[in-house]
Structure formats: C-alpha cells, structure tokens
Amino acid sequence: LSRQHNGEGGHLQMKQVADAVVLSQSATTRLVTRLEDRGLLSRYLCPTDRRGIYTDVTQAGLALLNEARPTNESALREALDAAAEDPELAPLVRAVETLRVPA
Numbered sequence: 001l002s003r004q005h006n007g008e009g010g011h012l013q014m015k016q017v018a019d020a021v022v023l024s025q026s027a028t029t030r031l032v033t034r035l036e037d038r039g040l041l042s043r044y045l046c047p048t049d050r051r052g053i054y055t056d057v058t059q060a061g062l063a064l065l066n067e068a069r070p071t072n073e074s075a076l077r078e079a080l081d082a083a084a085e086d087p088e089l090a091p092l093v094r095a096v097e098t099l100r101v102p103a
Helices: 014-021 025-037 059-084 090-097
Strands: 041-045 053-057
Touching: 014 025, 014 053, 025 041, 053 059, 059 090
Parallel strands: none
Antiparallel strands: 041 053
16 A cells, blocks of 8 residues: 555556455455545545545555654564574575565
C-alpha cells in the first residue's frame, strides 16, 4: 500500500491486499475497516467494474507509516542479525538481503 500511485494499477483491490497480508478476505475487510475508521485508509469502487473495491492510503496513513518505518527497520535488522548467527538460517538471511525493495 505504501507504494501506491495514481496511475494505472496504482492502488490495490481488497483481494490483492488480502493476498499480500495473508489474511482471509473477511479478516482483511475488518482490518481495512479499522484503518479506515482511524483515517489511515479509504476505499472506493472501481470506476470500470463496480464489483471491485480498491484501497487508498490517506495522507495521515502515509505520515504514520513514515513515522513507524525507522522502528520497523530497526526491529527487522535485529531479527535478521540474530538469524544470521544460526548456520541453518544464514543462507536464507543472505537471500533475503539481496531482495531489497525500494521504499
């Protein structure tokens, strides 16, 4: 969601969100509703297919994400560093670290 844009394919359908966060569609709907109630996300109907519902991160949602990012990155770094000490996990950590995704 943080990499959304206003161009073609820039926002995710609810099913795509569910797949990305590995939740059922009903659990994703509840999660999105809570985020929407907090003003962090909004939903809208697809203009070409009224069955499709898309999500949109609000400015408040982007601000909160930017505020939380350093804490998230620090926790992830700690977890990866700890996992890298385990000989069985070290190859996986190296593989994950090659998959850097732009923010």
